[in-house]
Amino acid sequence: MTTPPAESIAASDRTPRADDSSVVEIRGVVKRFGAYTAVDALDLDVPRGGCFGLLGPNGAGKTTSLRMIYGVTRPTAGTIRVFGIDIGADPRAVRARLGVTLQENVLIEALSAVENLRIFGRYHRLPGAELSRRIEELVDFLELGSHARLPVRALSGGLQRRIAIAMSLINDPELLILDEPTTGLDPAVRLALWSRIRDLRARGTTVIVTTHYMDEAERLCDRVAIMSAGRRVCEGAPRELIETRLAREAVELDCTRAEAVRLEAALSGAARPLRIGNRLTLYSDDSDPVVAAIHRLDGGERRALIVRPANLEDVFLTATGAKLEGGA
Amino acid sequence: MSVSWPHAFAVWRRSASMYRRTWKLTLLPNFFEPVFYLSAIGIGVGAYIEQMGGTSYIEFLAPGLVCVAAMNGASFEVTYNVFVRLHYEHAYDAMLTTPLEADDILIGEIAWAMTRVLIYGGSFFLAVAAFGLAPMPSALLAIPVIPIAGLLFAVVGLAFTLRIPNMDLFSFYFTLFLTPLFLFSDVFFPIRERLAGPLLLVAELLPLLHPVRLARAAFEGAWSWTVAWDLAYVLIVSGALLAWTRRAIRERLIS
Numbered sequence: 001m002t003t004p005p006a007e008s009i010a011a012s013d014r015t016p017r018a019d020d021s022s023v024v025e026i027r028g029v030v031k032r033f034g035a036y037t038a039v040d041a042l043d044l045d046v047p048r049g050g051c052f053g054l055l056g057p058n059g060a061g062k063t064t065s066l067r068m069i070y071g072v073t074r075p076t077a078g079t080i081r082v083f084g085i086d087i088g089a090d091p092r093a094v095r096a097r098l099g100v101t102l103q104e105n106v107l108i109e110a111l112s113a114v115e116n117l118r119i120f121g122r123y124h125r126l127p128g129a130e131l132s133r134r135i136e137e138l139v140d141f142l143e144l145g146s147h148a149r150l151p152v153r154a155l156s157g158g159l160q161r162r163i164a165i166a167m168s169l170i171n172d173p174e175l176l177i178l179d180e181p182t183t184g185l186d187p188a189v190r191l192a193l194w195s196r197i198r199d200l201r202a203r204g205t206t207v208i209v210t211t212h213y214m215d216e217a218e219r220l221c222d223r224v225a226i227m228s229a230g231r232r233v234c235e236g237a238p239r240e241l242i243e244t245r246l247a248r249e250a251v252e253l254d255c256t257r258a259e260a261v262r263l264e265a266a267l268s269g270a271a272r273p274l275r276i277g278n279r280l281t282l283y284s285d286d287s288d289p290v291v292a293a294i295h296r297l298d299g300g301e302r303r304a305l306i307v308r309p310a311n312l313e314d315v316f317l318t319a320t321g322a323k324l325e326g327g328a
Numbered sequence: 329m330s331v332s333w334p335h336a337f338a339v340w341r342r343s344a345s346m347y348r349r350t351w352k353l354t355l356l357p358n359f360f361e362p363v364f365y366l367s368a369i370g371i372g373v374g375a376y377i378e379q380m381g382g383t384s385y386i387e388f389l390a391p392g393l394v395c396v397a398a399m400n401g402a403s404f405e406v407t408y409n410v411f412v413r414l415h416y417e418h419a420y421d422a423m424l425t426t427p428l429e430a431d432d433i434l435i436g437e438i439a440w441a442m443t444r445v446l447i448y449g450g451s452f453f454l455a456v457a458a459f460g461l462a463p464m465p466s467a468l469l470a471i472p473v474i475p476i477a478g479l480l481f482a483v484v485g486l487a488f489t490l491r492i493p494n495m496d497l498f499s500f501y502f503t504l505f506l507t508p509l510f511l512f513s514d515v516f517f518p519i520r521e522r523l524a525g526p527l528l529l530v531a532e533l534l535p536l537l538h539p540v541r542l543a544r545a546a547f548e549g550a551w552s553w554t555v556a557w558d559l560a561y562v563l564i565v566s567g568a569l570l571a572w573t574r575r576a577i578r579e580r581l582i583s
């Protein structure tokens with residue numbers, strides 16, 4: 001793992017339950033669209049000053065939850081407080097202090113980054129001089145350089161995403177909400193964006209981020225919550241989740257359903273299995289007995305195995321992948 | 329209604345900044361359209377018509393076309409442009425991540441549509457006055473009719489735009505709604521003299537007739553009780569549709 005472990009441990013020590021230091025406090029929130037329940041009995045606390053990851057498969061209810069936090073989706077039941085303010089009661093006051101990068105870019109393509117930022121800054125009623133100063137800072141901070149004066153439609157996806165993030169920072173928010181900020185970006189751009197997000201966190205900005213990249217969540221987030229079908233299935237610091245919910249190591253192999261059944265019987269609960277299609281992954285704190293059991297099953301001829309440390313993706317798949325496994 | 333005027337002004341400024349980039353392309357066609365009608369029909373067809381409604385035909389056309397200019401100024405803005413901002417540019421979703429609220433967006437957009445109404449309706453009125461087709465000073469009273477007509481068509485158009493799922497339906501709005509209004513609202517001939525009972529009743533319910541009658545009353549300096557009915561119609565329908573669009577924009581943007 002590239003993240004210094006000390007950082008994650010420090011973060012996990014930080015107040016997991018509600019108190020004054022929670023920037024967002026979600027209590028018993030339900031959101032129904034007609035008969036369909038998109039978010040179900042959600043409780044969540046986002047501690048001040050860290051990076052909080054909201055993870056989950058497509059349609060899990062991440063975007064819906066974020067929209068409820070900034071008040072454009074109204075919960076069917078439950079309460080949400082942001083900065084201690086009831087979002088339903090005073091959305092203007094809450095939104096003045098936060099910034100949102102939507103899942104899809106909302107730039108005016110014919111205008112440049114600077115012009116986009118200027119129009120967006122006016123929504124926050126920033127006075128002209130302060131707005132110009134903020135724009136200059138953000139052009140520097142996101143390294144837009146000379147691209148800042150070209151029409152947005154002429155720029156790459158990575159630059160457009162950076163401009164979208166710059167817009168959500170125009171009011172110097174205490175809380176930054178990023179809905180899949182790195183989807184579709186190349187590895188270098190992703191790395192650069194992570195470092196910007198870390199800079200913001202270092203300045204005390206609270207960041208809520210959704211992503212489908214588990215490596216990203218593991219490296220970037222102090223805490224993550226995994227949602228599935230509108231419910232929170234687990235929450236904690238990434239390392240802590242891996243070790244407490246799963247195991248330290250993973251063994252991966254290809255096998256038939258019948259082989260998998262025999263292997264699971266032979267291991268008799270010593271490893272936790274996850275089968276997706278023909279791929280079987282076995283989780284345990286010590287992989288040696290697992291590997292030995294596989295070799296016994298194979299007899300003479302040895303199949304290819306991967307032995308590796310367990311990661312957040314494994315937690316994600318075991319927590320949310322049950323349906324995939326059953327359906328495969 | 330919880331409108332914050334400074335925030336509504338920020339919405340207005342977004343459209344104004346975009347317009348500043350393209351006004352040279354849109355101002356001329358929008359301005360010349362009623363000028364062409366006035367000259368082709370007023371001078372061309374008018375040559376074969378001795379008089380209509382007690383004046384020369386071109387003078388008869390002028391007040392109605394002022395209202396048409398206002399109607400068109402509002403309509404293009406609140407149909408295609410609002411639809412693009414709503415569904416393609418997601419401008420309103422972006423606005424709602426800031427302290428702006430749905431009411432600010434609605435009022436900002438209506439204010440912007442009204443600005444275009446004043447630009448197009450106002451410049452056409454000036455052209456009409458320059459050609460000596462607006463009897464002074466009575467025709468000056470037609471100036472407030474421009475924003476009145478503009479507001480009416482801004483909310484009528486918005487009510488349509490906020491409810492339709494795709495842009496193709498605008499051809500219905502323009503061809504099957506605005507075009508008949510244009511042709512059967514006292515602009516080209518006094519409908520009372522040519523249409524039969526039930527059709528007159530239908531015309532009376534439709535929006536363009538009332539501003540046209542108000543503008544004509546101002547141009548002719550001939551006021552009657554119909555003016556009170558026309559004003560009442562315009563104010564009540566605008567107010568009712570404003571309330572309706574308020575609900576519609578909320579339902580579109582907030583779930």
Ligand SMILES: Nc1ncnc2c1ncn2[C@@H]1O[C@H](COP(=O)(O)OP(=O)(O)OP(=O)(O)O)[C@@H](O)[C@H]1O
Nearest residue numbers: 033038056057058059060061062063064065103583
């Ligand atoms: N306005 C709406 N009306 C009806 N259903 C909706 C609405 N908004 C969201 N949903 C449904 O709620 C569910 C959750 O959607 P949401 O966008 O929150 O998922 P997500 O976790 O963000 O997914 P993704 O990873 O694909 O972005 C989906 O099934 C979606 O179709």
Ligand SMILES: [Mg+2]
Nearest residue numbers: 062063103179
């Ligand atoms: Mg989403």
